[in-house]
Amino acid sequence: MTERIDFHYSLERGDFSLDVEASLAMRGITGVFGPSGAGKTTLLRCIAGLESAARGRLAIGGDVLDDDSHRTPTDRRRIGYVFQEPRLFPHLDVRRNLEYGAKRAESNSGFSFDETVEILRLGSLLDRRPSRLSGGEAQRVAIGRALLSSPRLVLMDEPVTALDMESRTEVLPFIEALHAKAAIPILYVSHSVDETLRLCDDLLVLDGGRKLAHGDLSDVLTRRDLPVLSGEEAGSVLAATFLEYDENFDLTRAEAAGGELLLPGELDSSRPIRIRIRANDVSLSLTEASDTSILNKLVASVEAIDDDSPHSVLVRLRCGGEALSARITRRSLEELRIAPGARVIAQIKSVSVRSGRL
Amino acid sequence: MSEGLTALWLSAQLAAITTALLLLIGTPLAWWLANTTSRWKPLVQSIVAMPIVLPPTVLGFYLLILLGPNGAIGSFWVSLTGNALTFTFTGLVIASCVYSLPFAVQPLASVFESVGRQELEAARTLGAGRIDAFVSVIVPLSAHGYLSAIVLAFAHTLGEFGVVLMVGGSIPGETRVIAIEIFDRVETLDYGLAHGLSALLLAFAFVILVTMYVVNRRLARR
Numbered sequence: 001m002t003e004r005i006d007f008h009y010s011l012e013r014g015d016f017s018l019d020v021e022a023s024l025a026m027r028g029i030t031g032v033f034g035p036s037g038a039g040k041t042t043l044l045r046c047i048a049g050l051e052s053a054a055r056g057r058l059a060i061g062g063d064v065l066d067d068d069s070h071r072t073p074t075d076r077r078r079i080g081y082v083f084q085e086p087r088l089f090p091h092l093d094v095r096r097n098l099e100y101g102a103k104r105a106e107s108n109s110g111f112s113f114d115e116t117v118e119i120l121r122l123g124s125l126l127d128r129r130p131s132r133l134s135g136g137e138a139q140r141v142a143i144g145r146a147l148l149s150s151p152r153l154v155l156m157d158e159p160v161t162a163l164d165m166e167s168r169t170e171v172l173p174f175i176e177a178l179h180a181k182a183a184i185p186i187l188y189v190s191h192s193v194d195e196t197l198r199l200c201d202d203l204l205v206l207d208g209g210r211k212l213a214h215g216d217l218s219d220v221l222t223r224r225d226l227p228v229l230s231g232e233e234a235g236s237v238l239a240a241t242f243l244e245y246d247e248n249f250d251l252t253r254a255e256a257a258g259g260e261l262l263l264p265g266e267l268d269s270s271r272p273i274r275i276r277i278r279a280n281d282v283s284l285s286l287t288e289a290s291d292t293s294i295l296n297k298l299v300a301s302v303e304a305i306d307d308d309s310p311h312s313v314l315v316r317l318r319c320g321g322e323a324l325s326a327r328i329t330r331r332s333l334e335e336l337r338i339a340p341g342a343r344v345i346a347q348i349k350s351v352s353v354r355s356g357r358l
Numbered sequence: 359m360s361e362g363l364t365a366l367w368l369s370a371q372l373a374a375i376t377t378a379l380l381l382l383i384g385t386p387l388a389w390w391l392a393n394t395t396s397r398w399k400p401l402v403q404s405i406v407a408m409p410i411v412l413p414p415t416v417l418g419f420y421l422l423i424l425l426g427p428n429g430a431i432g433s434f435w436v437s438l439t440g441n442a443l444t445f446t447f448t449g450l451v452i453a454s455c456v457y458s459l460p461f462a463v464q465p466l467a468s469v470f471e472s473v474g475r476q477e478l479e480a481a482r483t484l485g486a487g488r489i490d491a492f493v494s495v496i497v498p499l500s501a502h503g504y505l506s507a508i509v510l511a512f513a514h515t516l517g518e519f520g521v522v523l524m525v526g527g528s529i530p531g532e533t534r535v536i537a538i539e540i541f542d543r544v545e546t547l548d549y550g551l552a553h554g555l556s557a558l559l560l561a562f563a564f565v566i567l568v569t570m571y572v573v574n575r576r577l578a579r580r
Contacts, residue, residue: 048483074482075491081483087476091498100494101484149484 005153005185007066009046009056018042018054018209024187024202026061029179031200031217032189039209040189041084044155047187048081049074060152075104080151080184082159086138088130094141095126101149108150110184116144119181120174136167140174147178157189175199197221197237197276218274234314235278236324242269251295258298258319263351279314281349282326286336288345296348300324302340305333317346362555364531365539372447372535373515376454380462380511381504383455388466389492407460414457418524421453425525445527450535453525454515461510469503470496502577509570513563 008021018039024030032040046054049065049072058066065072080101088097102113117123120140130138139159146154159175160168176199179186190196196203196217203220205213213220218237220226240254245266252267253260256275267273288297300317308314313333317324324346328338338344391403409417425432425443431452435443443449474496481491497504519537526533528542536555543552 050479050482073487074479075485075487077483078485079483081480083476083480085476087480089477089481089495100481100486104485104490145484 003061005058005060007047007056007058009043009054009058011042011046011051011054013042013053016042016209018046020206020209020211022204022211022214024185024204027183027185028201029175029186029188029199030202030204031196032187032204032206033191033193033196034206034212036191037208038206040191040206041157042209043206044081044157044187044189047153048079048155049077050081078105078150078152080146080149080154082139082143082146082154082156084158084162086130086135086142088133088138088141088145090130092130093126094122094128094130094133097130097141098122098126098145098148101145105148105150110150110182111147113148116148119177120144134167135163136170139163139167139171143171143174143178147182147184151184154184154186155189156186158191160195161191172198193221193235194276197274221276234280234325234327235276236322237274237276238322238324240273240275242267242271242273245269256298256320257322258300258324258346261298261348261351262295275351277324277348277351279325279327281351282324283347283349284315284326284328284332284336284338284344285347286344289347292347294347294349296351298324298346298348300344300346302338302342302344304340305338317344319346361530362536362539362551365534365536366555366558368447368531368534369516369536372450372454373512375451376458376515377462377508377511379451379455380458381507384459384462384466384507388463389470389496391463391467392470406463409457410460414518414520415524417457418453418521421456421521422524425449425452444525445529445533447526447532450522450526450533453521454518457518457521458511458514461514462507465503465506465510466500469500469506473503474499502574505570505573505577509566513566517559517563 003026005024005026006022010019011017016037016039020039020043032043034040042051045051046056047058056066057068058064064070065077089100092100098113098116102108111119117126120143122141122144125133125137125141130141133141143156143159156175160171163171172195175188179199188196188199200217202215203213203217204211205220205226212226213223218239221235221237238256238258240256240261240263243253243255243260245252250265252263252265254263254267254273255261261275263273263275298319300319303316303318306314306316308327311331312327312329315326315328315333315338317326326346332338387406391399391406422444423429425435427433427436427442427444432443435441443452477495477499478491481495486494517537518535519541522533522535522538526535528534528538534542536559540552540555543549543555
């Protein structure tokens, strides 16, 4: 597959400036990650043609939409947009909201109306007005409406951020399902690492209107030179393979490079497993303690120690070829005499499991 | 009484035609006013609002000159159709459009400022062109603004007197609208018909305003 989505946009607005160039694959979900004010939403609006002050280039699979001499109007781009807020048309019921884009599409590629209603479970909502929908329901309708306009690229701007926890867990599986079923590429803005980890294949990291990193999700998430991935979100991503499921305790045993791990729930034995371990959830000990509630312990060697805050440090570990990091206090560092080259036991309090979920 | 009815019917026609034209002219003008960042905006706003503060006789005087056979618009009309604009129904329609313009444009501009900006963007990403998105999203969401514009432009045109007197005079069936009819009746001391027509207009104005406020409240709750 040589066809790609290439863009390069720049925009000046007051003291903010955006200048981002990237080339994306024609399928899968690319996460756009960064702190607020990084230019994530502005980049999406440029791609959708909603920023009249933007200058730049956009080509989807060789079809040039924007360049120096020509700009395609928003309605001719066939780029779907799911905004942070659902933006449904309040004067139309759910069915007519869904049909709005479909009626205006020249071709009907992708999903049919019935399929979309089925995947997003909208059947019982079709006759309702948007004001009678919950936040999660409304956002599902908005996703369906964007898909039915037969887009060749879908932009999603933090579609679950405005939702409460319950609605969030309601919407995310639908986006995962879309990912599995659709060949439409998706650009997904998020400022949550866990959300990104769960949904995305690739990651584009922005800060201050500039591209900091772009590439395979695991590669980018384990990089240590990205300031936006430090702090609370610092951590690492490990690959693992399924070994067996223990029904008694509802745990899956998996093999990672540094040793075996026990993961919550039953995982899909046929798919590779990707897990994320936050530096805050890793503690270190010199000997293997047996009287602890912590299940996952990996033998690791200390590579380096980075300053973190007045009271804590980030310890970079190497664990069977994979990188892992632990955030411990300066006091523990001194008491345990941890230094580069030391052999330690990394105790992992909790993990978030990415793919391989059933 | 039949003269009263003729005048009433004439006024109703004039108000209906004027209102329809004002919606056509007022919609793009109000949309421009609601969205522009142009430095000419205050100037255009002032011109639109002039008929509210100007004495109708002054407005009527300038319109008489402009629409007259030697005026800029009037002479053009004569060369086009062979007929004059002053003291005709067509001339009254043009004069009424100017006179009632702010009553259509201002409610529309204020509703356009507050409604549907986000939904409009969503419509564009769903493949709707500028005009399509405006008609299918902004117009329905601005329903209460349109209702106010229709009611105010219609009622205001129905009650006009000074401008009509200057531009149209008092030709029965052509330019003698209801307000002129009432004036003529009072002049000739025919208080009976003056009472009847006045009471009719009073009741109409009251009913139409109550209806507007009630419907607007319903629309706002939706």
